[in-house]
Amino acid sequence: MNNFALQGVQLTKQYGGFHVLHGINFSVPKGEIRGLIGPNGAGKSTLVDVLSGRTANYQGSVFLDGKEINGCSAQERRKLGLARSFQRTSIFHSRTVEDQLELASRWETESNVDEVMGHLDLVSYRDEVAAELSYGVQRRLDLALALIGKPQVLLLDEPAAGLTMQESISMAQLLRDLVKRWKITVLLIEHDMDVVFTVCDQITVLNLGQILIEGSVEVVRSSPLVISAYLGRNAE
Numbered sequence: 423m424n425n426f427a428l429q430g431v432q433l434t435k436q437y438g439g440f441h442v443l444h445g446i447n448f449s450v451p452k453g454e455i456r457g458l459i460g461p462n463g464a465g466k467s468t469l470v471d472v473l474s475g476r477t478a479n480y481q482g483s484v485f486l487d488g489k490e491i492n493g494c495s496a497q498e499r500r501k502l503g504l505a506r507s508f509q510r511t512s513i514f515h516s517r518t519v520e521d522q523l524e525l526a527s528r529w530e531t532e533s534n535v536d537e538v539m540g541h542l543d544l545v546s547y548r549d550e551v552a553a554e555l556s557y558g559v560q561r562r563l564d565l566a567l568a569l570i571g572k573p574q575v576l577l578l579d580e581p582a583a584g585l586t587m588q589e590s591i592s593m594a595q596l597l598r599d600l601v602k603r604w605k606i607t608v609l610l611i612e613h614d615m616d617v618v619f620t621v622c623d624q625i626t627v628l629n630l631g632q633i634l635i636e637g638s639v640e641v642v643r644s645s646p647l648v649i650s651a652y653l654g655r656n657a658e
């Protein structure tokens with residue numbers, strides 16, 4: 423039996439001859455929340471683009487539940503149960519909360535709009551147009567859109583970006599609750615270390631397009647490699 427929800431084998435991506443990802447190998451066991459961290463420009467969003475099929479032009483292989491999905495488009499990957507959110511929100515500002523969630527669920531066999539709205543505390547905003555919502559609620563809507571259809575694997579690119587510390591932690595707790603209940607596997611890009619250390623089971627650290635270290639919160643937190651990668655960035 424295959425125990426990995428998501429695997430990348432020798433993933434390599436270049437932009438104009440420059441290696442943004444360089445032979446990335448990783449495996450995320452089913453049900454795990456995996457943190458993906460690293461300094462700005464490390465290649466985190468690019469890795470999510472490769473995994474989600476947003477960019478087709480890469481080398482190596484992506485496996486979803488043991489099945490190679492290299493030949494699948496982003497839409498096909500989503501249908502197979504691989505969903506993602508974007509670093510910048512992808513909501514439609516002119517539509518109501520419920521409208522957007524219903525729209526997203528049109529292609530799903532079973533609608534879980536009410537359940538997702540309930541869980542992300544969006545019920546009282548259902549008839550509001552997204553542009554009128556506070557930024558924090560917009561980010562919850564963004565997360566809700568990715569959760570429509572109960573994906574097997576969720577790739578989240580800084581879902582808490584721009585939120586206050588308190589909002590970030592409470593979003594992280596909501597997320598953890600829900601994915602553990604639904605047994606979703608998550609790859610979470612997040613800059614805030616408090617959030618990462620609170621919510622993730624294991625962490626992969628990317629630097630300059632390569633994996634620097636991978637392991638538990640304790641291993642990553644105390645790694646001199648990680649400390650120097652981040653100090654390098656801070657010292658700029």
Ligand SMILES: Nc1ncnc2c1ncn2[C@@H]1O[C@H](COP(=O)(O)OP(=O)(O)OP(=O)(O)O)[C@@H](O)[C@H]1O
Pocket residue numbers: 437442460461462463464465466467468469509
């Ligand atoms: N479309 C593109 N064309 C050329 N270079 C790109 C493109 N997208 C990303 N890059 C480069 O690839 C590298 C990795 O970028 P990426 O956005 O994946 O990093 P990141 O780890 O997500 O950073 P951040 O923490 O700032 O979001 C950077 O050097 C970036 O300039």
Ligand SMILES: [Mg+2]
Pocket residue numbers: 466467468509
């Ligand atoms: Mg990024």
